[in-house]
Amino acid sequence: MEKTIMSEITTTKMPADKFVILLVDDEIDILEYVEDMLSEKYHVLTASNGLEALDILSKEIIQLVISDVMMPEMDGYELCDKIKSNLEFSHIPVILLTAKSGLQATIQGLELGADAYVEKPFHSDFLQVQVASLLKNRDKIKAYFASSPLIHIKSMAHSKGDELFLEKLQNLINERLDDADLDVDYLADRMNMSRPTLYRKIKSISNLSANELINVTRLKKAAELLSEGILRIYEISEQVGFSSHKHFGRTFSKQFGMSPKEYVQSLQRNDP
Known part of the structure; x- marks a missing residue:
């Protein structure tokens, strides 16, 4: 053999x-x-x-x-x-x-x-x-993490080290959430990892590429803001780094199976 x-x-x-x-x-x-x-x-x-x-x-x-x-x-x-x-x-x-x-x-x-x-x-x-x-x-x-709007990234951790890694990664993304130019090189530098090492780690934990994880983190923050019911959808799309609220809506729908408006309506229906 x-x-x-x-x-x-x-x-x-x-x-x-x-x-x-x-x-x-x-x-x-x-x-x-x-x-x-x-x-x-x-x-x-x-x-x-x-x-x-x-x-x-x-x-x-x-x-x-x-x-x-x-x-x-x-x-x-x-x-x-x-x-x-x-x-x-x-x-x-x-x-x-x-x-x-x-x-x-x-x-x-x-x-x-x-x-x-x-x-x-x-x-x-x-x-x-x-x-x-x-x-x-x-x-x-x-x-479950990728398809559920409000599930925290730490749900994928299988050790304390993973939990700390994911938490630091999410904090770095959240710090520049409104920056459409946020990229993998920035994250790798701040995480003190080479780009290939960061890619392997993120891919193995989440089944996502680093860019996909950045995108999902933006959308999950958007879901959190939508659940608060304070900002309008176009305001939220800008706050999480989307230049077009239409593009934001399409991306949100693709990720979570419902539009931002439908997501808000589902929260209202479930609100006692």
Whole structure:
């Protein structure tokens, strides 16, 4: 079987319709077995230890990591700890695979932030259910945030680090909400991140590009202002950075499934 190699990683185009999973294990047989199991539904990248895995994580948008515990160079526990303590990766769910049994081994993995702990030998159906459940739950939260006018950005956070990251990002956008020229370069500079790093982080957490997140943040602020019932729609559109209230209306409708006027009417109907 042809394996993913490090020299290909930076140039490989990932399928847009598949989640990307990073599989980490120093045993080739296990890598091939789990890769075969998951590759029909997911795009799978592989690494033989934690150091290789961190290198891949710094270059690709990864939705989930499955890692063995016992490995050379950097074991699964240390890898999990580095993922969960690094602002760039902390949102990524981690499943640890181990031949160790017993409550203490499970507790150790969970204390380091692992989202699931699977003992070897495992049934393929069990691992696939764990993977699907973690990805589905994260995807539901992302979709709910994007389609719900008043849901806060922090609803997508899966760690304190993510929460602080998202809060800082939203504050930066809100500070220049009326500036139609607000762009990704400004956010990357203020977040002390490179543009590619910021893009990967935002995309992984929200399924949105940085520009899309800026737009959604504008629209959510508009929804908040609409709910207050003080400003007119055209005033709100200017306040959140739209040069045309007609363009604002079309964009609002596309994002939330109703026009600003219909949104106000829905709030009035639900007001006791």
